[in-house]
Amino acid sequence: MNGWRFGLAAVAAAGAAAVVKSTRARSRLLETVAPELRGPIMLRLPFDIGSRAVLRLIRLAPMPPAPIPVGVTVEKRPLPGGAEVYTYDVPGRTEPSGALLWIHGGGYIMGDALTDHATCAWFARELGIPVVSVNYRLAPEHPFPAGLDDCYSALAWLHEHAGELGVDPARIAVGGESAGGGLAAALAQRAHDRGEFGVCFQLLVYPMLDDRTTLTDRPKTLVWTPASNKFGWTAYLGHAPGEHEDRPHAVPARRADLTGLPPAWIGVGDLDLFHDENVDYARRLDRCEVEVVPGMYHGAFSLMPDAPLMRALRESALRALGKAVG
Helix, strand or coil, X not given: CHXXXXXXXXXXXXXXXXXXXXXXXXXXXXXXXXXXHCCCHHHHCCCCCCCHHHHHHHHHCCCCCCCCCCCCEEEEEECCCCCEEEEEECCCCCCCEEEEEEECCCCCCCCCHHHXXXXXXXXXXXXXXXXXXXXXXXXXXXXXXXXXXXXXXHHHHHHHCHHHHCEEEEEEEEEEECHXXXXXHHHHHHHXXXXXXXXXXXXXXXXXXXXXXXXXXCCCCCCCCHHHHHHHHHHHHCCCCCCCCCCCCCCHHHCCCCCCXXXXXXXXXCCCCCHHHHHHHHHHCCCEEEEEECCCCXXXXXXXXXXXXXXXXXXXXXXXXXXXXX
């Protein structure tokens, strides 16, 4: 009996020691974050998405829809094939104008266009352009190419309804955050290769571009971790990250030649898991403006939009997009 109790005590002590060690490591990591970006509680909670069970729990408690600013109209419309888009517009804008097709984030496995209401409405209001946000199918239930197919359907719909929407087809940009940025990059590649519908610009907010990042020895990161990244890519590709992958547009960074793709803007923090893959992708593009924010982690663009650093980053994105779409 004493041995059994001793064993339990040893296990409990080991568990407590592990928690303390993890907490100290996270505290040291938080010290590297810019002070104005340390607000979200999730930064202090160790969290990985490593299984379908955890993913199901997250989906049971989705984030509420973001508020829509006054002066922006929102309409939900179905797409052929079952996907849907939200359109954001401002009354009295000059027509025809440019437009933005926006793609929400979520590691290819979660998320919803509703949570990006505020971001899409902000782009529409500040630039006087319509923004179309697509709700695409998610992995692992719908692996590649389902989500990209839905995004391409949204791009086709935007081009085909350009006259009705008061849009100049030559000034349609694509953009997104995290996995949405990865899908936007893949969409630009597919549009370039097929030549059916033009894309004039890519607005990529810390895009999820390269499954091979899961193979590198990266330190622990905040919000989106190596474990979550591995699960997301596995779910999306249908196989372990880093394995042979020859399907065009499945992994944007695996494309050998980026020549001829639309110009781009990429914004990423130096603490982001995607920092290296983003900087490398920007270097390989013909024309790309890249903004690296010191002390910024993955997700800060949406989590802390009013922080001075994020206001500056958002203004940089706005200027780049405005210049591209006119």
